[in-house]
Amino acid sequence: METRAAGWARRMPHTPLWWDAFTAHLKTHRHTFYAADALTHAARLVIDTGTADPHTLLTHSARTSPWLSRPLTDFFHAHRLLDTPNGTKNPQAAARRERRIQAVPAPLRPAVRAFADALVAQRHNAERLGLRPNQLKTIEIRLDTVRDLALHIHAQGHPSWASVNVTDLEAFLARNPARRASWLAGLRQFLSHAHRTGLILHNPAAALTAPQRRGFKGPTLTLDEQRALYRRWNTSTDALPQEAFIGLAALLHAATTSELRHLTLDQRNIGSRTVRFPGRTVDTALDSATWSALERCLTHRAALHTANPHVLVTRLTRTTTRPAGAAYIRDSLAPVGLLPRILRSTRLLTLADELDVKQLTVALGMSYAGTAHYRQDPE
Numbered sequence: 001m002e003t004r005a006a007g008w009a010r011r012m013p014h015t016p017l018w019w020d021a022f023t024a025h026l027k028t029h030r031h032t033f034y035a036a037d038a039l040t041h042a043a044r045l046v047i048d049t050g051t052a053d054p055h056t057l058l059t060h061s062a063r064t065s066p067w068l069s070r071p072l073t074d075f076f077h078a079h080r081l082l083d084t085p086n087g088t089k090n091p092q093a094a095a096r097r098e099r100r101i102q103a104v105p106a107p108l109r110p111a112v113r114a115f116a117d118a119l120v121a122q123r124h125n126a127e128r129l130g131l132r133p134n135q136l137k138t139i140e141i142r143l144d145t146v147r148d149l150a151l152h153i154h155a156q157g158h159p160s161w162a163s164v165n166v167t168d169l170e171a172f173l174a175r176n177p178a179r180r181a182s183w184l185a186g187l188r189q190f191l192s193h194a195h196r197t198g199l200i201l202h203n204p205a206a207a208l209t210a211p212q213r214r215g216f217k218g219p220t221l222t223l224d225e226q227r228a229l230y231r232r233w234n235t236s237t238d239a240l241p242q243e244a245f246i247g248l249a250a251l252l253h254a255a256t257t258s259e260l261r262h263l264t265l266d267q268r269n270i271g272s273r274t275v276r277f278p279g280r281t282v283d284t285a286l287d288s289a290t291w292s293a294l295e296r297c298l299t300h301r302a303a304l305h306t307a308n309p310h311v312l313v314t315r316l317t318r319t320t321t322r323p324a325g326a327a328y329i330r331d332s333l334a335p336v337g338l339l340p341r342i343l344r345s346t347r348l349l350t351l352a353d354e355l356d357v358k359q360l361t362v363a364l365g366m367s368y369a370g371t372a373h374y375r376q377d378p379e
Helices: 002-011 019-029 032-049 054-064 066-078 089-102 106-129 136-155 166-173 177-196 223-234 241-253 257-262 288-302 326-332 340-354 357-364 368-372
Strands: none
Touching: 002 019, 002 032, 019 032, 019 066, 032 054, 032 066, 054 066, 089 106, 089 136, 106 136, 106 177, 136 166, 136 177, 166 177, 223 241, 223 288, 241 257, 241 288, 241 326, 241 340, 257 326, 257 340, 340 357, 340 368, 357 368
């Protein structure tokens, strides 16, 4: 590797300042043969573009050598030569949206594509204004609903969205009464957009309703079950560090799977023993048990010798800057047979009963409707 790096350094017009660090990074994080190829292609990219600018190299590599983008991106982010990454979720989410759009019958597809673009634009505007944007998963759920409706009405012989009426929507919603509320929310949003843009003359979903029981009705843990879990994660040696931290963060601090996945090292304050979970506007003070679990988790993480900025690192993300997958969070609690959302819901019910809703929305970064949902007597 050193010989090849030195050889390419002599051939390049100007050797990048980061060239030696890139060589060392490849030796540590990639297989020898893969690293050698990456080094060669990176040198040729520098020669062809005539620059060592990270942004330029990534742009050209995406067009000429897509496989090279990943090691370059990981290196540039690890050595702070680029802005802090948002992860690969945006390109992946765009690909998932495109698959859903392509599944819509061709005559109905343009309207669905315009709707998807509008949802993404709303998300970007909310981020720019500092508001709470729609989650990428929410956009995909909306597109799932519209795709299924499109397939349904196309099979019924509808050539366009303009001919859809209330009867068609009722027939579609009747296919799964348990999901009526979720499907109707997506249909209302899509058909409202179609009405605003002149695709249809009126919104046939406006008159439809989906009565729902108010308040949280999901599974929770008893006080004895919570105490047993606390003892396991605080005093027992049976639990792995990741399990203990994930479990205590969800049970005591109502941490979500997304917050745990995207928590980074620079979002903790050792002096005050606080962390800033992503999406929350205030720091969360950790109790001694959760802080100890976090320290054990970081000790385990240090043994991986990773440059990944996230607290929770897996075997697959060790050589990248990506966050751990949602499945990793879920599987970490497999020894106790619980899902993270059950631990979080248990805590939210207690907090909603003890705290004012406005305090809870500020502390957890939730919406008013989201916190009111956990009130015993929701307003």
